[in-house]
Amino acid sequence: MTEGTNKQAESAPVHAFVMPCPFCGGTVKVEFRPGECGYSSDGLMIRCAPCGIAFHEDAEKWERGRGTVLIREEAEAKLLKRWNTRHQA
Numbered sequence: 861m862t863e864g865t866n867k868q869a870e871s872a873p874v875h876a877f878v879m880p881c882p883f884c885g886g887t888v889k890v891e892f893r894p895g896e897c898g899y900s901s902d903g904l905m906i907r908c909a910p911c912g913i914a915f916h917e918d919a920e921k922w923e924r925g926r927g928t929v930l931i932r933e934e935a936e937a938k939l940l941k942r943w944n945t946r947h948q949a
Contacts, residue, residue: 879944881908890939892919892932901928904935906943915943 881888886908893916895901901921907914917939919932 877944878906878940879946881911881913882946883913884908884911886910888943890936895920902930902932904932904939906939915939917942 878888878890880886888906888908890904890906893903893905895903902919903916904919905914905916917935919935920928920930923929
C-alpha cells in the first residue's frame, strides 16, 4: 500500500537470472520505485546505466473491495521474463 512520498528507491530482490543489456551488453539493475500517493503506483524498473534502456512494471494494483494490493513478486516475475526474452531475427 502506498505510504506517501517519503519512500525511497531500493534494489528489488532478484530471485532469477538477469541477462545483460541486449543493446550494449552492460550490467543492469532492478530497482523498486515508490509511487506518488494518488498520482502513480509503486513499480519495479530494470535499467541499463550505460545505454539508458529501461522496462517498468507496476508493483501494485487496485481491487474492488480491497483497495490497493501489492503484487511485487508477480511484477518482478513479469519484468524479468520481458527483459530476458530475446527475439531471433
